[in-house]
Amino acid sequence: MTVITITKTELSDGLAALRKGYKLFGPVAEKSSYTFRELEKDRDPDFSYQNTRLSPKGIVFPQSEDMFTYTLDSTREDAHFLKEAPKDYSPRVIFGIRPCDAKAVSLTRMNFDTRAYRDPYWMGLFEATTFVGMACDTPCQTCFCTTAGCGPYHEEGLDVLISDRGDHYLAKPLSEKGRQLLAVAGWLKPAEADFDKNKAAAEAKIGSSVATDRLASADTLALYGADFWEDISFACINCGTCTFVCPTCWCFDIQDEVHGKTGKRARNWDSCMFPIFTIHTTGHNPRGTKLHRVRQRFMHKLKYFVDKYEAGIMCVGCGRCIRACPVNIDIRNVCGLMNSRAAENVCAEGK
């Protein structure tokens, strides 16, 4: 695989060239944190971030997205008929996505792109997007990607991976989409360099970990009925922040909104932390307590997903939920409890 070298000046020139063929999204400093924004002319990505506060999942899966529009004006022939909302699926690039967030997009795809159904909105944006990753040489204290099936130089879900070498960048094309983007940007200078030179050092900086080896073999109902959920959920205020910052959380609501005689059907991010997520019209709620809801979030990520897809846990170790949680609920601890409880089951059954 050819490695491309890019000087810092060439990077800026290349981004200008990319803007002609792509919408360009990248990390920028905003107030006290970083976030992904569409970068207008003359605004370059700011690579001084460790990671952004929100993942860039909203570029492929907007927080609020129109699905259909309609008129309720009965004098019109098309009254009450749903029409597809206008969509823009022109090419776009997420420049500087971290490998963990790119892997999260791959995990999320398993939900939106199935044998039975293909979500046209998610797939439309996904297919329009080229993912250019920025390898992570200075991880956060809360990162645990290397034990969550990912890593600071992980390539899954990326079209290009870039490594910052101080005075220049190295770029590794990983797909045809990625090669095309490099050509459009004019980044074509091959380099005789070891792309992965800093990989081992970066991985060594990841200071925390999770054990997940026994989750798959654990008994679902034993984990569900475990006594630790009361303790884990005790402090939770069901604010839903963990689900909003999570790059792999994909749940959404569908709502109709009407203004005058025109209306739209839109979908919005939703959260399993909220009681109305599951409440029936009768008032009965199958996940009526916060214990139910906290358990659902962790069981989904660390057990149901593991069993359903056999592709590891539904977590990439970005650590956002740990940093954002107002009451310090830590998925690393929960995963540890679940994994060790799974081990106890095995012992108890004498296997």
Added chain:
Amino acid sequence: MGNPYLPYPVRIDDIVVESEDRNLKTFKFVFLNPGDEGKFAYRAGQFAELSIAGKGEIPIGIASSPVEKGFIKFTVNKAGLVTSHLHQMKVGDIMGIRGPLGNAYPWETLEGKNILIVGGGFAFTTLRSSIIFLLDPANRPKYNKITVIYGARSPGMLLYKDELIEWEKRDDIDMHITVDGTNDSDWKYNVGFVPPITEQKAPHGDADSYAIVCGPPIMIKFTQPVLEKLGYDHDHIILSLENRMKCGIGICGRCNIGRELVCKDGPVFTLTQINQTPREY
């Protein structure tokens, strides 16, 4: 693959008030586009999203039967935002239907078997679809003995009364209609809750017998031990579940019981399957 969120446009062709409290109405819909009925090919036990512009969508079991052509029917309880609006709509109004969704009752597995159908209240809709399907001359010979136990609070709350009376007269289906209570001295059917009537009237279970149960949670709870006592294995007890849904196609994430999605992997599950999941329904 088209957009699975886009409903087929339909027109309300007929509305029948089913119950004495007027809270249950059966809506008959016809498809506005000629090809759509063919695309909506369904099996008994499936559901669909009824879609009203400006209000939203609601998942409802299909009450018409695959052997009935030219229309589809849903019996809807007036309860929330969408269903309350639907109850105010009139014949000729335009709305949408998205589906068919979910799995169906396992009709291939049930071939050659005895089928016990236990239903309660307004959950009888997909059971009506099933009975019409089973009694169709092309299908009836494929199935063995059919027994139906159906209960409602009072005679006036029973759905599809004309059809119930027709089925009572037939000798190829064993009907046991019951009500929780009644003052009607002319009531000639059973009085009592569904579980004890099941215990009295239902045939014993064996390797060639299956029970399909659809009703309110309290009925299901007390019917289960009766079926066990009668000898029905857990994998011969078939239940249809409900949960809050939005997408109906297994994507939006709210209706799961463990790893199973009620909308896509269900709504029909065997008791064996349900026993392996957290009962979050």
